[in-house]
Amino acid sequence: xxxxxxxxxxxxxxxxxxxxxxxxxxxxxxxxxxxxxxxxxxxxxxxxxxxxxxxxxxxxxxxxxxxxxxxxxxxxxxxxxxxxxxxxxxxxxxxxxxxxxxxxxxxxxxxxxxxxxxxxxxxxxxxxxxxxxxxxxxxxxxxxxxxxxxxxxxxxxxxxxxxxxxxxxxxxxxxxxxxxxxxxxxxxxxxxxxxxxxxxxxxxxxxxxxxxxxxxxxxxxxxxxxxxxxxxxxxxxxxxxxxxxxxxxxxxxxxxxxxxxxxxxxxxxxxxxxxxxxxxxxxxxxxxxxxxxxxxxxxxxxxxxxxxxxxxxxxxxxxxxxxxxxxxxxxxxxxxxxxxxxxxxxxxxxxxxxxxxxxxxxxxxxxxxxxxxxxxxxxxxxxxxxxxxxxxxxxxxxxxxxxxxxxxxxxxxxxxxxxxxxxxxxxxxxxxxxxxxxxxxxxxxxxxxxxxxxxxxxxxxxxxxxxxxxxxxxxxxx
Amino acid sequence: xxxxxxxxxxxxxxxxxxxxxxxxxxxxxxxxxxxxxxxxxxxxxxxxxxxxxxxxxxxxxxxxxxxxxxxxxxxxxxxxxxxxxxxxxxxxxxxxxxxxxxxxxxxxxxxxxxxxxxxxxxxxxxxxxxxxxxxxxxxxxxxxxxxxxxxxxxxxxxxxxxxxxxxxxxxxxxxxxxxxxxxxxxxxxxxxxxxxxxxxxxxxxxxxxxxxxxxxxxxxxxxxxxxxxxxxxxxxxxxxxxxxxxxxxxxxxxxxxxxxxxxxxxxxxxxxxxxxxxxxxxxxxxxxxxxxxxxxxxxxxxxxxxxxxxxxxxxxxxxxxxxxxxxxxxxxxxxxxxxxxxxxxxxxxxxxxxxxxxxxxxxxxxxxxxxxxxxxxxxxxxxxxxxxx
Numbered sequence: 001x002x003x004x005x006x007x008x009x010x011x012x013x014x015x016x017x018x019x020x021x022x023x024x025x026x027x028x029x030x031x032x033x034x035x036x037x038x039x040x041x042x043x044x045x046x047x048x049x050x051x052x053x054x055x056x057x058x059x060x061x062x063x064x065x066x067x068x069x070x071x072x073x074x075x076x077x078x079x080x081x082x083x084x085x086x087x088x089x090x091x092x093x094x095x096x097x098x099x100x101x102x103x104x105x106x107x108x109x110x111x112x113x114x115x116x117x118x119x120x121x122x123x124x125x126x127x128x129x130x131x132x133x134x135x136x137x138x139x140x141x142x143x144x145x146x147x148x149x150x151x152x153x154x155x156x157x158x159x160x161x162x163x164x165x166x167x168x169x170x171x172x173x174x175x176x177x178x179x180x181x182x183x184x185x186x187x188x189x190x191x192x193x194x195x196x197x198x199x200x201x202x203x204x205x206x207x208x209x210x211x212x213x214x215x216x217x218x219x220x221x222x223x224x225x226x227x228x229x230x231x232x233x234x235x236x237x238x239x240x241x242x243x244x245x246x247x248x249x250x251x252x253x254x255x256x257x258x259x260x261x262x263x264x265x266x267x268x269x270x271x272x273x274x275x276x277x278x279x280x281x282x283x284x285x286x287x288x289x290x291x292x293x294x295x296x297x298x299x300x301x302x303x304x305x306x307x308x309x310x311x312x313x314x315x316x317x318x319x320x321x322x323x324x325x326x327x328x329x330x331x332x333x334x335x336x337x338x339x340x341x342x343x344x345x346x347x348x349x350x351x352x353x354x355x356x357x358x359x360x361x362x363x364x365x366x367x368x369x370x371x372x373x374x375x376x377x378x379x380x381x382x383x384x385x386x387x388x389x390x391x392x393x394x395x396x397x398x399x400x401x402x403x404x405x406x407x408x409x410x411x412x413x414x415x416x417x418x419x420x421x422x423x424x425x426x427x428x429x430x431x432x433x434x435x436x437x438x439x440x441x442x443x444x445x446x447x448x449x450x451x452x453x454x455x456x457x458x459x460x461x462x463x464x465x466x467x468x469x470x471x472x473x474x475x476x477x478x
Numbered sequence: 479x480x481x482x483x484x485x486x487x488x489x490x491x492x493x494x495x496x497x498x499x500x501x502x503x504x505x506x507x508x509x510x511x512x513x514x515x516x517x518x519x520x521x522x523x524x525x526x527x528x529x530x531x532x533x534x535x536x537x538x539x540x541x542x543x544x545x546x547x548x549x550x551x552x553x554x555x556x557x558x559x560x561x562x563x564x565x566x567x568x569x570x571x572x573x574x575x576x577x578x579x580x581x582x583x584x585x586x587x588x589x590x591x592x593x594x595x596x597x598x599x600x601x602x603x604x605x606x607x608x609x610x611x612x613x614x615x616x617x618x619x620x621x622x623x624x625x626x627x628x629x630x631x632x633x634x635x636x637x638x639x640x641x642x643x644x645x646x647x648x649x650x651x652x653x654x655x656x657x658x659x660x661x662x663x664x665x666x667x668x669x670x671x672x673x674x675x676x677x678x679x680x681x682x683x684x685x686x687x688x689x690x691x692x693x694x695x696x697x698x699x700x701x702x703x704x705x706x707x708x709x710x711x712x713x714x715x716x717x718x719x720x721x722x723x724x725x726x727x728x729x730x731x732x733x734x735x736x737x738x739x740x741x742x743x744x745x746x747x748x749x750x751x752x753x754x755x756x757x758x759x760x761x762x763x764x765x766x767x768x769x770x771x772x773x774x775x776x777x778x779x780x781x782x783x784x785x786x787x788x789x790x791x792x793x794x795x796x797x798x799x800x801x802x803x804x805x806x807x808x809x810x811x812x813x814x815x816x817x818x819x820x821x822x823x824x825x826x827x828x829x830x831x832x833x834x835x836x837x838x839x840x841x842x843x844x845x846x847x848x849x850x851x852x853x854x855x856x857x858x859x860x861x862x863x864x865x866x867x
Contacts, residue, residue, distance in 0.1 A: 029488035041501035057504025383574035
């Protein structure tokens with residue numbers, strides 16, 4: 001047992017040395033070996049310290065069952081934190097662990113350096129533990145059922161946050177309103193007091209007239225608000241303090257997970273690329289080589305009818321390396337691309353891109369053909385391949401990653417007809433919502449807002465409103 | 479790159495996770511919720527066709543819609559997806575087929591999700607359903623039968639002793655004892671079985687009063703009874719039989735079908751055969767009386783005549799019916815009349831039966847499938863103070 005750990009430690013030290021040589025940059029690592037049910041718990045909850053909810057139990061049960069039946073296996077889990085926690089499945093062989101250790105290092109490098117993660121709370125392990133604690137206290141105070149029912153409702157809309165990196169996130173209700181009113185009057189927001197503040201006044205053109213003086217906010221919110229979670233948490237009139245608290249904590253957790261949702265393909269591709277490169281540097285005997293190849297192929301194997309993000313990401317990264325290592329004559333002449341820049345380009349991509357831009361910028365015609373990608377859709381009872389043109393494949397892939405794959409909804413009006421009713425608008429881009437799901441989501445939204453809620457979307461390309469008034473559903477075409 | 483003084487440090491640890499039970503706890507909570515949903519949907523579930531038509535042994539799958547985590551999602555069916563082929567995919571290839579053409583909610587959450595759906599299904603065995611259902615039911619006031627007369631002896635092996643007959647040796651326990659003893663003496667393993675290790679099974683004589691019940695299932699099979707009416711009756715008898723089987727050791731069921739005249743039929747015929755013609759209910763009551771008198775002496779049988787009809791009886795026959803029901807009740811534990819009356823017509827039979835004022839006589843009008851459950855509850859409701867078994 002201790003021998004095992006000593007061997008593993010030795011291997012990790014070696015792997016880290018190789019990784020450092022390649023220029024990977026990661027946080028201090030904490031490797032923890034744990035049994036399968038613990039790994040699956042973490043997999044279902046997303047974090048070892050997360051709060052309790054039956055939906056996690058459901059996921060856990062499903063995942064664990066697949067493991068027990070030998071259908072799927074999680075070998076590792078890695079947490080975006082500093083220090084970085086990585087959980088290894090007890091019973092992994094040493095060579096399996098070597099692959100995983102290398103894979104995890106690359107994940108950590110990605111967490112640390114990718115721009116999307118720049119605002120990540122690296123103490124989320126502790127934050128989530130605190131959240132879990134608070135929620136369980138609320139359960140004791142207000143009853144498990146009440147808290148659980150509330151969380152059910154929040155989960156229904158939890159994806160609807162605004163994950164922008166450059167937007168001030170932590171405005172409270174009052175400051176938000178002041179800012180929006182000012183914007184509407186055409187004023188500029190007062191800038192934070194800083195050392196160079198006086199510089200701003202130099203280019204301030206105070207030419208605006210004053211007719212905006214008496215203007216009231218006719219529309220609330222003045223501009224459509226993407227962060228539905230935040231908006232409801234701040235402006236709902238029926239929420240109590242503990243409910244707002246839970247909402248804001250769950251929103252924080254969503255914002256923490258968001259970059260991972262946005263970079264799934266890249267992150268897995270990056271990690272797969274590096275575990276292969278690193279293991280190649282190790283001195284393996286033939287047995288280990290075969291075992292490595294087995295596990296590696298099971299990780300990156302393409303699967304029929306679906307896209308393995310590990311495989312897709314890996315192939316794109318390899319393609320980038322190839323194209324920047326050996327640019328064509330045209331690329332050299334037109335863009336001044338110098339040969340041998342493959343690695344450098346890869347590191348740049350891992351820093352600046354997310355899945356949408358990664359695919360948009362680096363998916364090539366050659367690649368879609370090599371990977372034999374296609375677009376398929378439902379025609380009658382059949383799922384049929386309908387398109388093989390590479391631009392459409394690329395655009396479809398990009399589209400599937402927009403907004404983390406969730407429909408984009410905004411708060412359009414929170415005082416509809418001056419009745420305080422809430423209108424969410426689905427920014428329709430050609431794909432309809434699942435209406436059944438939506439009609440069942442509306443009661444949750446109602447529970448949070450406390451008044452009639454509407455969702456505007458399109459069905460068969462016609463605008464339609466769905467309404468839930470606490471008792472009944474209505475729908476009407478506009 | 480890194481500015482910490484120990485840039486690439488690492489720690490490997492292996493802790494005791496045995497107290498980390500969160501996943502299991504929440505899993506249990508989920509299962510509890512599933513159970514609650516099943517309970518709430520009991521009225522609909524118990525008339526599910528795949529239960530009623532089953533042999534009653536299988537595990538059935540119940541779609542649990544309310545435990546899906548509803549969110550705003552794209553309609554998976556109307557979305558385009560990207561997939562990957564083996565290198566020879568062509569436009570027009572069929573890569574999958576929807577097993578059911580029906581529209582089910584799908585999730586289009588991830589790139590490259592399998593075309594498929596995530597419908598929460600709970601597996602429930604019929605036994606579990608029974609437990610939930612029967613927890614709410616109880617036999618109505620029964621007349622005590624001459625139980626002493628019908629007794630049976632059985633032998634129950636229910637104890638372990640150190641002495642006994644060689645033929646009754648309990649090998650498993652003997653070996654366990656041996657293991658235990660060897661372990662305490664520091665030589666673990668199975669060896670040197672001594673007389674001290676031997677364990678024997680012993681038995682007890684038990685006298686079990688035998689209890690029998692017979693259901694006289696009567697149904698109107700005249701032209702006016704459609705498939706809905708029959709289905710309701712069938713669901714009712716399905717659960718009633720199973721309920722009585724729990725209460726009695728032996729439950730027999732006699733099927734009597736009638737229109738203007740009655741005859742004994744097989745179960746199969748009872749539920750499937752449709753006949754035309756008018757209705758004279760007294761015919762079936764006469765038949766029932768006849769069968770009871772010939773085959774099921776009330777002294778040793780608990781008798782449950784149940785009659786299902788759509789209430790459309792020959793008006794002149796009603797009076798006779800009421801009289802015969804009185805006769806039947808003298809012999810029976812209770813008499814149940816179920817009327818399947820979808821459209822709430824006024825029925826001739828009901829107008830006559832409404833005036834029967836006896837505790838043993840019960841009736842219920844079923845208007846929709848879900849009310850089979852209510853009928854069951856009404857016939858076998860729990861009464862205050864309990865009842866005599």
